[in-house]
Amino acid sequence: MSDKNNASQQAKNPLLVGWNTPANLVTYARIVLVLVYIVLTVMAGPEGRNDLILRWVAAVLFIVAASTDKIDGYLARSRNEVTELGKLMDPIADKLLMCSALIVLSAFSEFPLAWLITVLFLVREIGITVMRFFVIDTGGKVIAAAWPGKLKTVFQSVALSFYMVPMWSLAGADAGANGVYTGWVRWYYLLAYALLVVALVLCLYSGYEYLKGVFVKPAGSSDAKDAR
Numbered sequence: 591m592s593d594k595n596n597a598s599q600q601a602k603n604p605l606l607v608g609w610n611t612p613a614n615l616v617t618y619a620r621i622v623l624v625l626v627y628i629v630l631t632v633m634a635g636p637e638g639r640n641d642l643i644l645r646w647v648a649a650v651l652f653i654v655a656a657s658t659d660k661i662d663g664y665l666a667r668s669r670n671e672v673t674e675l676g677k678l679m680d681p682i683a684d685k686l687l688m689c690s691a692l693i694v695l696s697a698f699s700e701f702p703l704a705w706l707i708t709v710l711f712l713v714r715e716i717g718i719t720v721m722r723f724f725v726i727d728t729g730g731k732v733i734a735a736a737w738p739g740k741l742k743t744v745f746q747s748v749a750l751s752f753y754m755v756p757m758w759s760l761a762g763a764d765a766g767a768n769g770v771y772t773g774w775v776r777w778y779y780l781l782a783y784a785l786l787v788v789a790l791v792l793c794l795y796s797g798y799e800y801l802k803g804v805f806v807k808p809a810g811s812s813d814a815k816d817a818r
């Protein structure tokens with residue numbers, strides 16, 4: 591696309607402004623990483639019992655994808671290239687990673703009340719994403735991630751990283767027999783579960799705050815700051 595075409599496209603759709611900044615390229619790369627992560631996790635099977643090596647690789651990919659969350663935001667701010675597209679895509683990349691991990695781990699029944707917890711996460715994450723598009727569609731500005739949402743993502747990342755790492759494999763052959771863990775592995779998975787529940791509480795709370803910002807406060811006074 592020529593510079594002239596590019597400029598006229600961007601004038602028509604302000605969301606396209608800065609679509610190819612380094613920060614946004616990192617966000618796209620994170621989305622591709624999510625796809626690879628899903629394939630490897632499914633191939634590895636429940637708790638990685640079909641292929642332990644693949645599960646370790648998937649766990650490392652998950653941790654890399656989750657921990658690069660800050661890189662795109664940092665690049666955008668430090669290069670003074672914070673874009674509307676970036677503010678929209680950054681939470682979407684996080685949600686794709688977290689929701690796909692939740693769905694796969696639930697399908698594998700890797701934590702108690704898995705589908706109930708996952709559905710609650712999904713309803714909030716999809717609902718807020720739809721609301722973000724609705725606000726843009728009705729002429730509003732992109733609702734950037736606010737601190738409760740960012741904190742939620744940190745807890746989600748840590749809890750799901752704990753689950754992704756097949757720690758049972760380091761604890762002796764029968765540590766996970768019949769799905770019942772003993773010794774320190776039991777504590778490890780209890781901690782993972784506690785972190786996941788905290789993430790769920792933060793998820794619902796931050797969703798409520800976003801809803802309040804859009805539907806209760808006057809337009810333009812949302813809590814959501816432009817702090818990608």
Ligand SMILES: O=P(O)(O)OC[C@H](O)CO
Nearest residue numbers: 681684735736739740743
């Ligand atoms: O809570 P959200 O929807 O704003 O998402 C938060 C982002 O994942 C933080 O990077």
